[in-house]
Amino acid sequence: MKFDLYLFDLDDTLLDFQKSQNIAFEKSFSEFGILNAMSLYFSDYKRISQNLWDQFERNEIQKEVLRVRRFEVLFEQYGIQLDAHKFSDLYLHHLSDNNFHIEYSVDVLRAIKDANKKIGIITNGIKAVQYKRLEASNLKTFFDFIVVSEESGSAKPHVGIFEYAFQLAQMPKNNAIIIGDKIEADILGGLNAGISTCWFNPYNKQNSTPHIQPHYEIKSLLEILNFK
Ligand SMILES: [Mg+2]
Incomplete structure (x- = not known):
C-alpha cells in the first residue's frame, strides 16, 4: 500500500450521488403532487445546482443559502408554486435515505484499513446529510475521521479543509493522497495542499481544465490498491 493517509471524497467517489439525487428529486416532487419531474425539470435543476456549488467553492455563496436557492431559482423559472424551504427539507431527507455504493468502494476501504493505513473523508456536502448517508450506507466504520467543510470553516479546493x-x-x-471525482474541488484542492491526487473518472470524461493535472487517473476504485 503506497500511501499512509487516504483522503476520500464522498459523493460520486464512494457513494453514487447521481442515483440518490435522481430518486430524491422524483420522490420529493411526487409527494408535492407533481409527477414526471425528472423529465420536466431535472436537467435545469442540475445546471442551477451545479452553478451554485461552483459559487460555493469560490467562496461566493453560503451552503445554507445554496440548499434553498437552487429550488427557488427552479421554481421561479417554471412558475411552480411551492415553498422552497419545505421542498429542500424533504429533498435532503430523501437524499439521506437513499444510498448506493460505488462499485468496489467497500472492498477498497477494507483493504486499506486491513493494511493499517489511515482513511478520512473530506467532503463539501451538507453536514447532516453526509453523516446520515455514511451511517446508512455502513461505510462510517472504515474512517479514522470525517471532515465536512462546515466543521473546518473551509471547503475544497481551499487548503484550510486539508490542514x-x-x-x-x-x-x-x-505521504497522503486524495481520491475524488471532481477536478476543480478534489484535485485542485489536493494540489493546493501539496499532496498526491487521484482523479476517479469512471466514465472517461475529458479533463476540461487541463491546467489542473492529477497524479493518477483511475476508472475503477480497485486501481487504488495497485499504486506503485
Ligand atoms: Mg464528488
Whole structure:
C-alpha cells in the first residue's frame, strides 16, 4: 500500500450521488403532487445546482443559502408554486435515505484499513446529510475521521479543509493522497495542499481544465490498491 493517509471524497467517489439525487428529486416532487419531474425539470435543476456549488467553492455563496436557492431559482423559472424551504427539507431527507455504493468502494476501504493505513473523508456536502448517508450506507466504520467543510470553516479546493484533516489524522501530509471525482474541488484542492491526487473518472470524461493535472487517473476504485 503506497500511501499512509487516504483522503476520500464522498459523493460520486464512494457513494453514487447521481442515483440518490435522481430518486430524491422524483420522490420529493411526487409527494408535492407533481409527477414526471425528472423529465420536466431535472436537467435545469442540475445546471442551477451545479452553478451554485461552483459559487460555493469560490467562496461566493453560503451552503445554507445554496440548499434553498437552487429550488427557488427552479421554481421561479417554471412558475411552480411551492415553498422552497419545505421542498429542500424533504429533498435532503430523501437524499439521506437513499444510498448506493460505488462499485468496489467497500472492498477498497477494507483493504486499506486491513493494511493499517489511515482513511478520512473530506467532503463539501451538507453536514447532516453526509453523516446520515455514511451511517446508512455502513461505510462510517472504515474512517479514522470525517471532515465536512462546515466543521473546518473551509471547503475544497481551499487548503484550510486539508490542514484540518491532517490535524485530525495526526500525521504529516508527506505521504497522503486524495481520491475524488471532481477536478476543480478534489484535485485542485489536493494540489493546493501539496499532496498526491487521484482523479476517479469512471466514465472517461475529458479533463476540461487541463491546467489542473492529477497524479493518477483511475476508472475503477480497485486501481487504488495497485499504486506503485
Ligand atoms: Mg464528488
